[in-house]
Amino acid sequence: xxxxxxSGGGSVQAGGSLxxxxxASGYRYRSYCVGWFRQAxxxxxxxxxxxxxxxxxxxxxDSVKGRFTISRDNAKNTLYLQMNSLKPEDTAMYYCxxxxxxxxxxxxxxxxxxxxxxxxxxx
Numbered sequence: 001x002x003x004x005x006x007s008g009g010g011s012v013q014a015g016g017s018l019x020x021x022x023x024a025s026g027y028r029y030r031s032y033c034v035g036w037f038r039q040a041x042x043x044x045x046x047x048x049x050x051x052x053x054x055x056x057x058x059x060x061x062d063s064v065k066g067r068f069t070i071s072r073d074n075a076k077n078t079l080y081l082q083m084n085s086l087k088p089e090d091t092a093m094y095y096c097x098x099x100x101x102x103x104x105x106x107x108x109x110x111x112x113x114x115x116x117x118x119x120x121x122x123x
Contacts, residue, residue, distance in 0.1 A: 002026035002098050002112040009094060009117030016086050016121070022079040022096030022114055030074045033103035035110070036081045038092035038119075045095070047105025049081060059105060063089075086121045094119050 008020040020036065035050030049060045049070035058070050069082040079096050094117050097110035 002029050002032065004096050004098060004112060004114035006094065006096050006114045006117040009119045011120040011122065012086055014087055014121055014123050017082070017084045018086065018119060020081040020083065020094055020096075020117060020119075022081075024077045024079065024096075024098070028100065029077050029098065032098040032100055032112075034072060034079050034096060034098045035103070035105070036068075036070060036079075037095045037097055037107060037110075038090075039095070039116075040089075040092040043092075045107045047107060048094070050103045050105055051079070052103050057103065059103065061105065083119070086119075088121050088123045090119060091121050092119060093117070 003025045005023045031053050036048040037045050038048050039045040051058045051070045055072050067085045071080045096114045098112040099110045
Protein backbone atom coordinates (compact mmCIF):
# COMPACT_ATOMS: atom_id res chain seq x y z
CA UNK A 1 0.00 0.00 0.00
CA UNK A 2 1.13 3.52 -0.85
CA UNK A 3 -0.55 6.75 0.21
CA UNK A 4 0.07 9.88 -1.86
CA UNK A 5 -0.61 13.51 -0.99
CA UNK A 6 -0.08 16.30 -3.53
CA SER A 7 0.61 19.96 -2.78
CA GLY A 8 1.87 23.08 -4.51
CA GLY A 9 -0.94 23.85 -6.90
CA GLY A 10 -2.32 27.33 -7.35
CA SER A 11 -3.11 30.10 -9.77
CA VAL A 12 -0.47 31.66 -11.98
CA GLN A 13 -0.28 33.80 -15.09
CA ALA A 14 0.86 32.40 -18.40
CA GLY A 15 4.64 32.16 -18.53
CA GLY A 16 4.90 31.60 -14.80
CA SER A 17 6.15 28.63 -12.82
CA LEU A 18 4.90 26.26 -10.14
CA UNK A 19 6.45 23.34 -8.32
CA UNK A 20 4.23 20.45 -7.32
CA UNK A 21 5.16 17.99 -4.59
CA UNK A 22 3.80 14.56 -3.77
CA UNK A 23 4.54 13.11 -0.34
CA ALA A 24 4.37 9.33 -0.19
CA SER A 25 4.09 6.84 2.61
CA GLY A 26 4.48 3.09 2.42
CA TYR A 27 7.64 1.06 2.59
CA ARG A 28 7.51 0.02 -1.06
CA TYR A 29 7.30 3.51 -2.53
CA ARG A 30 10.98 3.56 -3.40
CA SER A 31 10.58 0.55 -5.66
CA TYR A 32 7.65 1.98 -7.60
CA CYS A 33 7.42 3.84 -10.84
CA VAL A 34 5.72 7.16 -10.09
CA GLY A 35 4.35 9.93 -12.21
CA TRP A 36 2.21 13.00 -12.69
CA PHE A 37 -1.10 12.98 -14.47
CA ARG A 38 -3.67 15.69 -15.12
CA GLN A 39 -7.33 16.06 -15.92
CA ALA A 40 -8.93 19.17 -17.34
CA UNK A 41 -12.71 19.74 -17.12
CA UNK A 42 -14.51 17.66 -19.71
CA UNK A 43 -11.37 15.80 -20.73
CA UNK A 44 -9.88 12.42 -19.95
CA UNK A 45 -7.05 12.06 -17.49
CA UNK A 46 -3.68 12.03 -19.26
CA UNK A 47 -0.10 11.21 -18.42
CA UNK A 48 2.24 14.18 -18.01
CA UNK A 49 5.56 12.75 -16.79
CA UNK A 50 6.86 9.57 -15.20
CA UNK A 51 10.08 8.52 -13.50
CA UNK A 52 11.56 5.13 -12.74
CA UNK A 53 12.15 3.89 -9.21
CA UNK A 54 15.86 4.74 -9.36
CA UNK A 55 15.14 8.22 -10.66
CA UNK A 56 17.30 7.74 -13.73
CA UNK A 57 14.80 7.47 -16.57
CA UNK A 58 12.04 9.97 -17.26
CA UNK A 59 9.35 10.23 -19.92
CA UNK A 60 7.24 13.25 -20.80
CA UNK A 61 4.14 13.91 -22.77
CA ASP A 62 4.94 15.87 -25.93
CA SER A 63 2.85 18.79 -24.72
CA VAL A 64 5.15 19.45 -21.73
CA LYS A 65 8.59 18.48 -23.04
CA GLY A 66 11.14 21.21 -22.43
CA ARG A 67 8.88 22.98 -19.91
CA PHE A 68 8.26 20.45 -17.12
CA THR A 69 10.79 18.45 -15.11
CA ILE A 70 9.95 15.45 -12.95
CA SER A 71 12.22 14.33 -10.13
CA ARG A 72 12.08 12.26 -6.98
CA ASP A 73 13.91 12.19 -3.67
CA ASN A 74 13.63 8.66 -2.34
CA ALA A 75 15.28 9.63 0.95
CA LYS A 76 12.31 11.94 1.55
CA ASN A 77 9.69 9.77 -0.19
CA THR A 78 8.76 12.77 -2.28
CA LEU A 79 8.01 13.30 -5.97
CA TYR A 80 8.25 16.69 -7.66
CA LEU A 81 7.10 18.37 -10.84
CA GLN A 82 8.74 21.66 -11.78
CA MET A 83 6.51 23.44 -14.26
CA ASN A 84 7.91 26.40 -16.20
CA SER A 85 6.55 28.51 -19.04
CA LEU A 86 3.03 27.56 -18.06
CA LYS A 87 0.24 27.95 -20.59
CA PRO A 88 -3.52 28.28 -20.12
CA GLU A 89 -3.90 24.79 -21.61
CA ASP A 90 -1.94 23.41 -18.64
CA THR A 91 -4.91 24.24 -16.42
CA ALA A 92 -6.08 21.01 -14.80
CA MET A 93 -6.22 18.96 -11.64
CA TYR A 94 -2.82 17.34 -11.23
CA TYR A 95 -2.46 13.92 -9.64
CA CYS A 96 0.52 11.86 -8.63
CA UNK A 97 0.30 8.11 -9.02
CA UNK A 98 2.39 5.02 -8.39
CA UNK A 99 2.58 1.51 -9.73
CA UNK A 100 4.56 -1.63 -9.06
CA UNK A 101 5.85 -2.50 -12.48
CA UNK A 102 7.28 -0.95 -15.61
CA UNK A 103 6.94 2.75 -16.14
CA UNK A 104 4.27 3.94 -18.54
CA UNK A 105 2.17 7.04 -19.20
CA UNK A 106 -0.94 4.88 -19.45
CA UNK A 107 -3.37 6.08 -16.80
CA UNK A 108 -5.14 2.76 -16.31
CA UNK A 109 -1.90 0.98 -15.31
CA UNK A 110 -1.60 2.88 -12.03
CA UNK A 111 -2.83 1.41 -8.77
CA UNK A 112 -2.28 4.23 -6.31
CA UNK A 113 -3.48 7.82 -6.65
CA UNK A 114 -3.40 11.02 -4.65
CA UNK A 115 -6.37 13.34 -4.25
CA UNK A 116 -5.05 15.94 -6.68
CA UNK A 117 -3.98 19.58 -6.60
CA UNK A 118 -5.48 22.26 -8.85
CA UNK A 119 -3.33 24.27 -11.25
CA UNK A 120 -4.91 27.25 -12.97
CA UNK A 121 -3.05 29.29 -15.59
CA UNK A 122 -4.57 32.55 -16.76
CA UNK A 123 -3.74 34.34 -20.00
